[in-house]
Amino acid sequence: MQPDTSLDRWIYFFSHGNLPETMRPAQPIYQSWIRCQKLMQPMPWKMPHRAAGATLRSICQRKNDLLVLGQAALEDAYEYMESRPCVLQILDESGCLLWQCGHIKTRTALAELGFDIGSYWAEGHIGTNAPALAMRDGNPVQVHGDEHFKQALRAWHCCATPVYDNSGRQRAVIVIACLNHDYAASDLPLTLAIAREIGNSLHTDALLSETNRHLNELYALLDGVEDGVLAWDHNGCLQYLNHRAAGILLLDEQNSLGRPLPSLITLPSLLQHAIEQRLPLNHVEMTFESRKQFIATLITLKPVPDGEHCGFIALLHPLDQLRRLVNHQLGKVSQTFEQMPAASLDMRRLLRYGRQAARGQHPILLLGEEGVGKELLAQAIHNASERANGSYIAINCQTLVEGQFAKELLGSDATETDSGLPSKFELANGGTLYLEQIEYLPPEMQSVLLQIIKTGVLMRQNSSRVIPVDVRIIAATGANLPLLVKQGRFRRQLFYTLQSFELQIPPLRQRQSDIPLLVTHHLNTLGQHFHCRYHIDEAVLSQLRDYPWPGNDQELKGVVERAAMICQHNHIRMADLPEHLMTEKLAVEPESQLLMPVMSLQDAERQAIIRAAHAAQGKPHDMARMLGIGRTTLWRKLKQYQLEMDQFKNE
Numbered sequence: 001m002q003p004d005t006s007l008d009r010w011i012y013f014f015s016h017g018n019l020p021e022t023m024r025p026a027q028p029i030y031q032s033w034i035r036c037q038k039l040m041q042p043m044p045w046k047m048p049h050r051a052a053g054a055t056l057r058s059i060c061q062r063k064n065d066l067l068v069l070g071q072a073a074l075e076d077a078y079e080y081m082e083s084r085p086c087v088l089q090i091l092d093e094s095g096c097l098l099w100q101c102g103h104i105k106t107r108t109a110l111a112e113l114g115f116d117i118g119s120y121w122a123e124g125h126i127g128t129n130a131p132a133l134a135m136r137d138g139n140p141v142q143v144h145g146d147e148h149f150k151q152a153l154r155a156w157h158c159c160a161t162p163v164y165d166n167s168g169r170q171r172a173v174i175v176i177a178c179l180n181h182d183y184a185a186s187d188l189p190l191t192l193a194i195a196r197e198i199g200n201s202l203h204t205d206a207l208l209s210e211t212n213r214h215l216n217e218l219y220a221l222l223d224g225v226e227d228g229v230l231a232w233d234h235n236g237c238l239q240y241l242n243h244r245a246a247g248i249l250l251l252d253e254q255n256s257l258g259r260p261l262p263s264l265i266t267l268p269s270l271l272q273h274a275i276e277q278r279l280p281l282n283h284v285e286m287t288f289e290s291r292k293q294f295i296a297t298l299i300t301l302k303p304v305p306d307g308e309h310c311g312f313i314a315l316l317h318p319l320d321q322l323r324r325l326v327n328h329q330l331g332k333v334s335q336t337f338e339q340m341p342a343a344s345l346d347m348r349r350l351l352r353y354g355r356q357a358a359r360g361q362h363p364i365l366l367l368g369e370e371g372v373g374k375e376l377l378a379q380a381i382h383n384a385s386e387r388a389n390g391s392y393i394a395i396n397c398q399t400l401v402e403g404q405f406a407k408e409l410l411g412s413d414a415t416e417t418d419s420g421l422p423s424k425f426e427l428a429n430g431g432t433l434y435l436e437q438i439e440y441l442p443p444e445m446q447s448v449l450l451q452i453i454k455t456g457v458l459m460r461q462n463s464s465r466v467i468p469v470d471v472r473i474i475a476a477t478g479a480n481l482p483l484l485v486k487q488g489r490f491r492r493q494l495f496y497t498l499q500s501f502e503l504q505i506p507p508l509r510q511r512q513s514d515i516p517l518l519v520t521h522h523l524n525t526l527g528q529h530f531h532c533r534y535h536i537d538e539a540v541l542s543q544l545r546d547y548p549w550p551g552n553d554q555e556l557k558g559v560v561e562r563a564a565m566i567c568q569h570n571h572i573r574m575a576d577l578p579e580h581l582m583t584e585k586l587a588v589e590p591e592s593q594l595l596m597p598v599m600s601l602q603d604a605e606r607q608a609i610i611r612a613a614h615a616a617q618g619k620p621h622d623m624a625r626m627l628g629i630g631r632t633t634l635w636r637k638l639k640q641y642q643l644e645m646d647q648f649k650n651e
Contacts, residue, residue: 010042010146028137029147032128036149039124045152047114048126051096056118063092066163066172067099069201073194074101074174086178086187088194091131093162093170095121106178113152121175126150130158131173138162138170140195142188145180157183161191166203174198228297228316234309236260248297248316250290265290271299278303278310283317333392335379341517346506350377357501358384363453365498366476368505371554374476375434377505382432387472390431393424397440405445412461425458425469438475438498439484446491449473453497473498508549508556509607515545518553522560523572534564536572543574546614547581548607606641609634618645 013019013033024030051059060067070090078088078101087102087110097119100107110116123132127149133141140161146154157180163172174195176187228245232238238261246253249265256264266289267275274281281301288295298317303310337355342348357364358381366374375394382392400408411423424433435441441449452458453473457466475498484490508515519541523534540563549555563576608627616622624634638645 013037014042025147028133028141029128029143032123032133033149036123036127040127040149042127042149042151045113045150046125049120049122050114050116051118051120056096059092059096060098063098063172065205066090066092066198066202069198069205070172070174071099071101073197073201074099077190077194078102081190084178084184085182086176089175089177091121091135091173091175093135093172095131095135095173097121098172106182109179110177115177121173127153129153130160131175134160134162134173135170140188140192144183155179157187159188159191161188161195163195163198163202165199166206171202172198226318228318229313230261230316231304231311231313232261233311234306236262238264239311245316248318249288249295250293271301274301275312278305333379333382335376336383337380339521340373340376340380341514341521343513343517344506344511347511347514350503350505353503354381355384357381357503360501361472362500363473363475363498364500365481365502366474366505367481367502368476368478369507369552370478371552372505372507373553374505375436377503378432378434378474378476381474382434382472385432385472387431391428392432392434393428394434394436395424396436398437400440405442406448406461409445410448410458410461412463423458423460423467423469425452425471426467428471429469430471432472432474435473435475437479438477439479439481439490443489443491446494450491450494450497508552512545515556516541518556519544519560522557523564526561526564532570534567534570534572537574539574540572540577543577543581546610548610605637606643609637609641609643613643613645620645 009019009023012023014037017037018034019030025033067090074088074090083103085103085106087100087106089100090098092098097115097117099117115121121129121131123129123136128143129148130141130143133143140159142157142159144157148154148156157178159176161174162170163174165171172195174191176191178187225242226244228248229240229242230238230245230249231240237258238256239258241251241253241256243253245251246256251264261267268286268288270284271281271286273279279301280303281299283298283300286297286299288297300315300317302313302315304313337351340351342351354377364378364381366377368374378394379392382388395408407421409424411421411426435449448458452469452471456470457468459466481490481495485492485495519536523536527533544556544559551558559578559581562578563572564570567573567576609623612623612626616626620631620634624631627634629637
């Protein structure tokens with residue numbers, strides 16, 4: 001049996017937990033009943049939750065823009081409604097009542113139910129209601145009389161519409177509430193109109209705020225840039241001129257605005273052509289004439305199309321920008337990983353780690369003896385990284401003039417007596433700064449380097465201006481940095497920072513299998529330069545492979561180039577090798593204790609065996625006697641270090 005009245009409908013719903021489909025209210029309202037049935041009873045009435053004190057003030061402060069717009073819109077709407085006995089409310093996205101206006105008796109009646117500033121229209125506490133459904137479903141909703149779940153609200157009619165901002169985020173809910181006999185059919189459309197008006201106002205304010213923010217950023221940028229900036233419209237009339245541009249072009253900043261640019265200065269023909277053709281220019285050197293003076297500068301031109309017309313913005317870079325551009329071009333290196341031949345396991349592993357390092361942004365520390373190719377590896381890392389299009393600036397810290405470290409590294413601003421100098425970090429901005437022999441960097445500059453790495457900004461020597469820099473640091477050393485740290489001669493934190501990605505390049509004597517490839521690579525390079533093809537005897541390759549190479553790759557390259565220069569008919573023979581490669585003792589000056597790379601016991605033992613083999617011409621008995629060990633031990637050591645006796649015989 002189906003219910004005939006609203007009261008019968010309620011009795012049936014609470015008895016059976018549902019209603020026949022033909023007797024159900026709108027689907028959102030019916031679904032709300034089902035949710036509320038699990039949480040509460042129609043009676044008794046409980047006052048809604050309410051925010052007060054500091055909590056309410058905080059909510060209102062955060063919603064100040066909404067309240068300013070909402071109050072005006074609701075007051076205008078109520079005036080239009082000719083003082084009908086209803087209340088207009090604005091709620092935040094959580095259902096908290098922030099502000100209301102309307103008939104005093106209606107407001108009093110709602111206040112008796114607990115609906116006042118700070119009260120929450122929450123379904124989970126007061127049952128089915130229009131604001132809660134509007135917030136939940138995001139659509140305009142009206143709930144009339146017995147459609148409310150709670151008995152206390154069945155005398156009321158409520159309409160609610162959510163307010164959305166330009167990003168589609170729900171910001172508020174607009175509510176019209178009145179007693180059942182006072183409602184009008186236009187109430188729901190009215191809430192929709194008010195919500196749209198507020199939403200449009202929020203969108204307009206957001207656009208205006210965003211526009212003002214961009215303008216402020218633009219003006220701040222234009223005021224702070226070192227370049228001159230000027231703009232003119234399609235008629236050639238000057239619309240904007242910053243102080244820097246006025247100084248460069250010798251113009252009066254105030255009196256020049258609005259005047260045709262050609263009447264102020266003589267434009268170069270290349271610039272006139274670019275303007276006529278609406279072509280952009282990028283760092284083009286030009287000479288202007290102003291007040292009978294010739295002014296050389298770099299110009300970047302940006303067309304600004306406006307329908308059929310076109311205005312222009314120009315950046316004037318002073319001549320020091322030209323020097324930076326030249327330095328940028330000079331800061332290109334060609335070394336790549338593909339140009340680094342490797343046959344040994346250690347070297348292949350090193351190149352693999354180097355490619356991995358190239359993908360990061362962290363500092364890199366290259367370790368290895370003098371001449372192992374640390375800078376070549378640094379160049380390859382740079383060219384394999386996303387900074388390949390940026391500059392590669394190399395500094396040997398040992399060659400910096402004492403007392404000039406700060407000026408060389410940090411640069412200096414121009415003064416009356418000094419033209420100024422850009423810092424090495426600025427020249428390498430967007431690229432890589434390679435610091436060779438980092439151990440020679442003075443302690444004070446170590447601190448400065450650490451700070452720049454951490455903050456990404458620097459200050460020139462005689463300036464308080466903060467300059468942001470984006471530079472990747474690759475440091476290299478052959479010294480024992482941990483020992484220097486213990487001795488207090490190298491900053492611990494800088495060492496740890498540089499050590500974030502450490503690459504150890506093995507000496508050439510530990511990768512003999514690489515020597516033939518290196519020799520071939522050097523000869524091919526020379527052959528391409530001299531348009532010939534070199535040949536080399538196997539005996540020569542064997543001799544080069546067995547030599548310990550205290551000067552490492554650099555020494556090998558020098559030997560190969562010397563042999564190629566003096567050989568006959570492009571054929572390198574044993575006689576073309578330097579004499580010291582054939583003798584037992586090496587013509588190498590001992591390095592200082594500090595800079596001598598630490599050699600492992602295994603390396604020292606292997607080198608001793610090789611020297612003994614050369615001296616004894618591969619005779620085991622003589623070798624064992626020279627080394628002071630037995631022949632059995634000698635054979636075991638030869639096998640351990642993968643040495644063959646035949647290669648030392650008949651030298």
